[in-house]
Amino acid sequence: MKVQQEIRKGAAIIFITKYSGILLGLVVNSVLARLLSPAEFGIVGVVTVFITFFNILSDIGLGAAIIQNQDFNNKDFSDIFKISVLLSVVLAGAFALLSYGIASFYNDKVYIPISQLLAIQVFFSALAIVPKNMLIKAQAFKTIGLIDVGSAFFTGSLAIVLAYQHFSFYSIVWRSIAYSLLVFLLYFANSGLKIQSGISFSGIRGVAKYSSYQFAFNFINYFSRNLDNILIGKYIGNAGLGLYNQAYQLMMYPIANLTHVITPVIHPILAKYQNNKTVIFQEYIKIVKLLAILGLPISAFIYFASPEIIHIFLGEKWLEVVPILRILSLSIWIQMILSSSGSIYQAAGRTDLLFISGLISGSIMILSILVGVMYFKSLEQTAMLLVVSFYINFAVGYYILIKIVLGQHMIELYALLVRQMPAVIVLVLAYLAEGNLTRHWVTGPYMLIISLGIKLCMMGLVMAAFNFPLIEPYVKKLSHLKSKS
Template identity: 80%
Template sequence: MKVQQEIKRGAIIVFITKYSGILLGLVINSMLARLLSPAEFGIVGVVTVFITFFSILSDIGLGSAIIQKQDFTGKDFSDIFKVSILLSVVLATGFALLSYPIAAFYDNPVYIKISRLLAIQVFFSALCIVPKNMLIKAQAFKTIGLIDVTSTFLTGCLGVALAYHDFSFFSIVWRSIAFSILVFSLYFVNSGLKIHSGISFSGIRGIAKYSSYQFAFNCINYFSRNLDNILVGKFIGNAGLGLYNQAYQLMMYPVSNLTHVITPVIHPILAKYQHNKAVIFQEYIKIVKILAILGLPVSVFIYFSSPELIQLFLGEKWLGVVPILRILSISIWIQMLMSSSGAIFQAAGRTDLLFTTGLICSTVTVLSILCGVLYFKSLEMTAILLVAAFYVNFSVVFYMLINKVLQQRVYELYALLARRIPSLVVLIIAYLLEANIAASWTSGPSIVIISLGIKLCIMGLVTAAFNFPLIEPYVKKLSHLKSKS
């Protein structure tokens, strides 16, 4: 019960701050999408892929290891931070030098200037690793959330202002740089990190095995997650990458922002039970149930609401995103469940099996992307094959996690998911009826908002009806309050 209370308390704090950030992010992205073209987004999207890889290199598995290791001292944190400073300098220099191969690969000299500027972001992002994970270890989720929301708002305003004054894609570049500097400064101040004299590598040696497997997993996961962007930008073009990237980002909003309400909380709390796999499984299956209840209806909602979402958040010129988003939406619920699994591998201390699982899944994903981009040369076919890969990977991940790591029966997971099928069928039928009625409506901004509102209400009503036991205590509490007043 104590574990559930800790997870619930942390999740509520993360929920409030996370969704404030989501709302800000959607508003800022919507404004930038109206000021910039798909090609301009695509240009920065190419470099962003490489920045993500350098972020993985900067972590080298230290982040999760800091959380997992229960006996770190202040001197250990200081030593690891000093190592991260040296690593940050090397990575920023390396990224600046990488600008030439990037420009040559995409045959566009503009990437030289962009990459050199974004080397600043690489430097400060790498410096964030130790102070941020110290805050996570201390379960300071409120502080982290406030820092992220504040930084998103301030740098988002900067990006929009620059785009309005015709800075083109450089508005996104300077926004990213400002965000990394501001976030690092706030993390460092609030983490309480103290710099001690001298340096020792004993702390690093103590987590070397754990962090090395985590780092290896992060690398292969990066390539499987970003190969599509690299190849689309090269073989289909910047405009195509802009469309694909926006579809992928919109699909990832519920994946990252619904699961990331819970997953940042899971590892630091369940790491204390790393020698009791039964406790970890019992708590995790409760989390999976919540993610399934949320993820399945959200997948259906985004599939049927794609036109309205694109018109509302991006504008008419982005309607080419709709078919890609619809395809990708079918995988949302699966990605939500899989994205929570990494924290359980980590909490159980089995980053070795996390690496093995990642290697298998990455092979499946890479093959699907290569086939979609190089053989079919189609954004839609790439999305279809990617979704198919996610479904294959789902079975691999949960077999390894539940059977091998937690030594439980994977049947419990599939039984849990099977119980969600009736609500899913009812929701699909309701949306088909709504689409048939809405076909006779006229078009316009107000109709888009009304249609989206109706679809949200349908999703909420169907989900609540099939999961009433979960909300019944809150309904009774509300009724009690009303009767007292």
């Protein structure tokens, strides 16, 4: 079908650029983790939480609205960009002033110069929203990928050089500023955005309802996703936040870098079928199947390979991350599937129900974080309660999406997940057996790398064995090429 061909083509391009970014990100983070302390990471982590909030304010739902609306012309894009310039100036100034509030809340004046510098990032990140979403709307995924990877390489190298020169956490700060500036310039140059004279609000008024619900969802999602960082930094400390952030970031690698190979493609392609909910459901259930096939084994792999991952990528001083990462890994598969659902709400034109779903799930997550941090005062308990909240939110969110938005039956989703369970059980048993056989000799750095490689191979073999129909066409093609040679 044409829809699947478009999705595969876009996903293939994003896959290549995204995984180049993963490899690059792992290398940069691994080097910085050996040059900087958990407390130094935690200091920047505190400010990053607030930057994320300002990024939401700068979008106000316009990014998704640009993609969804099929009637925007060059004048509309120009008008929206001009409004984003004004908004960028206001937000950057507000963030610079907020630096005093952040310093007061955490009782540390170090946050004043850091936040005032990062106001520059807030400015350029806000400016990039319109040109970036114009590129997404045009399905220019290769251009976006090349810009992101190239910018990450340049700014990651900059951060490493600065860290070696003892710039401490400022190496991360300047990396963020340089990245936001570079991607804005490159997005703008490649978007085809042409600034026209005059300004009109007609384009924004046309998508006000759609974008307002999207903004409200993003607003709620921000607090549910970042309240843990805000409270951990305040009540457990910067070192605790540094540990938690590393565990969360490692957990997010497969979620962001596998799911986001597909999700950027879903909205612009399925938005064309916003009046045909059956087509959207049929195409989406194929995507959910793929995410389940990938996500469930990856969850098991991260759980059992956590010690090797931390040793290899972060070093021995980060070993306290292991139990937190193991707990969070139990939610990887469910978050991979959940993170794709927003694109379907958007494509179906039901950001109002996306907001309601987000309100429910956000409330559950916020309650979990408050209990974990304020009552238990434990990183592990907070992580465990978050995992529980993800499972509850999965059931609620997909009932609203499939039953109410798309008007389909839930049984197809749950049957799909049940069919993946035998592969997961076999993989878990294989990892337990491997652990018993190798626990006495996996000690040195080279043996840790070998152990990680073995676990990766086991995951690949089990996935291939239980999902052979997916790879059979490629096996036949390879055999045919060999026979011809």
